[in-house]
Amino acid sequence: VTDSQDTLHLLIAGAAGMIGRKLTSRIAAIGYLGGRAVSSCTLVDVIEPDTPAIAGFAMTARQGDLCADGLLECLLEERPDVIFHLAGVVSGEAEHDFEKGYTVNMDATRLLFERIRGIEGYRPRVVFASTAAVYGQPFPDQVPDDFILAPLTSYGTQKAICELLLNDYSRRGLLDGIGVRLPTVCVRPGTPNKAASGFFSSIIRDPLNGQEAVLPVSDETRHWFVSPRSAVRFLEHAATLDTGLLEGRRSLTMPGVSATVAEQIAALERIAGADVVRLIRREPDPEIERIVAGWPRRFAADRALALGFVADSSFDEIIRVHLEDER
């Protein structure tokens, strides 16, 4: 048994994003994945990712676009055993810029798969970050695992196409893929991105920081959440799961917490008090209400639960995770 079989080379594409950074920190902190020691980890993103100050293994950061000439070839030279593919533009941007969305979210993913296919005898685990936006209305109250893929956004379309490619490349033995459909990650730290779902985080995060937050939808709006910590654990679990158990359907809807805005606010009040909650200002925005009304509210996620993916237990826990990890 050689060293390369015992230890893991990792590649994280999209490492400068919020989940990418948290995954990087987590791997640096534990140094293991599925019982195997990590020997090296390469980070790549369009802006240069930060490397954690302390890691018990080699951590390299690269700045660049996955479609740039020669970059993927170079990244795959080390034959990473596990590739986390988190790179992409968010829903708002993909809807606003048609070409950019297809280039970044679809073409770059296909190019990654093609470059892997080009390497004889190489079959890495590819963990692909997908989204509940692969689904579209009309929804049943609870969306089952075998629900139709009928996205209603360009972002959801691009992710659904990547899921289909991931499945076919895996079926043909060209890579060993698993797609992880993440719920809306909440509470997002830092500043908002361009996603229309941003307010679900800001109404918790900003009042906790003593700042006012705008709530653009009604209190009855129900949505599907995961903490950043659980999202990272999903990716970690997906990296080491026996993919034979997926029985050919390689993308999984992740479990989450279904909560209304009213339930989010009640949890915030239980944890931080009424004064904090008073910092939420109701200012309905018909455009955001329209977008959010098109999103699913709850998933069965039976397959992922059976495969050992564990969600947060409540929205209270999601807020507590935020306080522990960010403050």
Next chain:
Amino acid sequence: VTDSQDTLHLLIAGAAGMIGRKLTSRIAAIGYLGGRAVSSCTLVDVIEPDTPAIAGFAMTARQGDLCADGLLECLLEERPDVIFHLAGVVSGEAEHDFEKGYTVNMDATRLLFERIRGIEGYRPRVVFASTAAVYGQPFPDQVPDDFILAPLTSYGTQKAICELLLNDYSRRGLLDGIGVRLPTVCVRPGTPNKAASGFFSSIIRDPLNGQEAVLPVSDETRHWFVSPRSAVRFLEHAATLDTGLLEGRRSLTMPGVSATVAEQIAALERIAGADVVRLIRREPDPEIERIVAGWPRRFAADRALALGFVADSSFDEIIRVHLEDER
């Protein structure tokens, strides 16, 4: 009202294939589509399509690959009002030749959509020939319209991806698409193509021609059929349907006849007698049995039925259509 608004320019891509030829003949024979006169029709395929001897309008044939430099630009110069996109390689070939399948079935379709998008103010009806192979096992006894897209072949993957693109380009107003998932076309005239489903036709066609035919699967095998004539009527109806009725889900599973091989053979005996049926030789082929076992047997097709798509009434009718149209 100018002439170009009153009459129709048509483009048929994949016009040299069996369905393409039958669609061409049908349009040449009737000269109308949805109550509007056809003023011109361009045919294109990788082998030069035949133009019918008699047509009351201009019929032009072009030979070429849709991805060839400048060909699509040239074909779209006339701004066809309706584009029938039937071009592609069949399931066996797409499975055998990974790159060819993706290039012909996926890249060429996307290029067509992109060239249409590149023309300001142009929004043609695009009728896309899709397939029941966008679905994969495990199947319920009858597959509903909202069943999961989970193909188990590269061919089905490529078609499913094109359906997703068709939907997104249509949603964004870049074209006016409709996807038509055809059942297995039976009885196919002429010589078999590379599809594993070929025997479903040859066990009818060849005995009717006094020739022996090999049946590689059991008599209990159930499958989903449409006559070439009804398949062409589906495309015709799709070209003129009000796509607003599709409510954003632009691909439709077509109705068909669900029959076992035993029911096919019983129909053949009713129509042509016991001597003809004796020309069917049973020679089980485990590879074909395995492939066919993975195919769906029956669809609800409720949406297509509600939208006025009409299937053959029985397998007897499918054989009678074959005798009328081919002999």
